[in-house]
Amino acid sequence: MKNVHRFIIFGLLGVFALFFLLPFYVMLVTSLKDMSEIRGGSLLALPAGLNFEAWGKAWSNACTGTDCNGLQPFFWNSMAMIVPAVAISTTLGALNGYVLTKWRFKGSELLFSFMLFGVFMPLQVVLLPMSQVLGWVGLSDSIWGLITVHVLMGLASTTLFFRNYYIGLPDELIKAAMLDGAGFFRIFVRIVLPLSTPILVVTLIWQFTNIWNDFLFGVVFSGADSKPITVGLNNLANTSSSVKEYNVDMAAAMIAALPTLLVYVVAGKYFVRGLTAGAVKG
Template sequence: MAKSGRFVIYAVLLLAALFYLMPMYVMLSTSLKSMDDIRNGGLLALPSALDFTAWLKAWSGACTGIECSGLKPYFLNSVMMVVPAVLTSTLLGAINGYVLTKWRFKGSDLIFSLMLFGVFMPLQVVLLPMSQTLGWLGLTESIWGLVTVHVLMGIASTTLFFRNYYISIPDELVKAATLDGAGFFRIFWRIILPLSTPIFMVTLIWQFTNIWNDFLFGVVFSGADSKPITVGLNNLVNTSTGVKEYNVDMAAAIIAGLPTMLVYLIAGKYFVRGLTAGAVKG
């Protein structure tokens, strides 16, 4: 009975996995087909021969509006935007969580409660004040402007993650280090950070995914030379000149989503470990 029950569970899980992987299979197989294959074959049919022409065109030759340089410049813009935004917002969240748990002061709980509004605030609400702020800072239509936006919008979430994780670290560690003469930053770098690997992985993956996949801020705050990959993909897919090349569109979609897929494949287990280690407690 136990073996039959386990077989049923595995069968259901396998069917569920196949169901959720079907769109990915369609995208990948379509991207490797020629247009003749697409016209003459079925949606689920395998390509008659592997053809990477669509991938090469999506990367460096497809038209996105009036530009025909593919997704390459948009991809590089996203890399230049995501790396500093993720690292900065994560580090600031770690410092905030450290202060709000180990160096509490009068009103710290109120400040944390107010910061939580940023987690649930609709993104559309901040578009006008954020555009004014970027104008005052001289960062409009630039990659560094996008970095600033994502850092500011990510601090609330990263602070929540680190604060809830650091609650589980005994206060006695900080008190003992203080008695030994260690200061604020020395305790943070030498004691707190070495214990923070699980929550750092959670926050890095969370921030990377959110920022890389963002479209709203990318389309509103970017300029002609600073548009991220999501805006480039939208422009490519919606270009109406010439024959619609579905294989190129599918290849472009996979290229746009590939970094986040790789991050989860490589570091997904650390994400789960970090969550179970206390990232959502408190």
């Protein structure tokens, strides 16, 4: 009976997985077909051969509005934005979590409660005030403006992750290090960070995914030369032409999705472990 239940559960999970992966399959096979094959064949049919012409055009020649340089400049804009944004927001979140759990001060719990508002606050609320602030400091329509926005908006989540994880670290480790003469940053670097690998992986993947896939901030706060790949993909898909090239659109969508797919393939199991490691703390 136990084997029957297990068979039913795994069978249902397999069906749900296939249903979930069906759009990805359609995108992939469509991107490998030419337009004549798309018009004359089935949506689910495999391509006659591996044809990467649509991928090349989506990367370097497809029109995104009046610009016909493909997704390449948008891709590198996103890379230039995401590396410092993820690194800074994760570092600040780790320091915040460290302070709020191991160096508590009067009002620290109240401060953390206020920071939690940032996790649940609708993104649309900050558009106008953030635009004004970026204009005042001279960062509007720039890569560094986007980095600033994503760091500030991600700080609540990263702080929450690290705070909940660090609560489970024994206070005795910190006290023993203090007795040995170690200071704030030395304890953090030598003791706390080496124990933080699971939650570091979770936070890095979380921030990478959120920032890479963001469209709202990208379209509002970017300039002509700083638009991220999500904006470029939207412009490519909405650019009108005499012939709609579905294979190019699908190839562009795959290019935009590849970095996050690679991150989850490489580090997905660590993401799950890190989530469960901090799930019961707080």
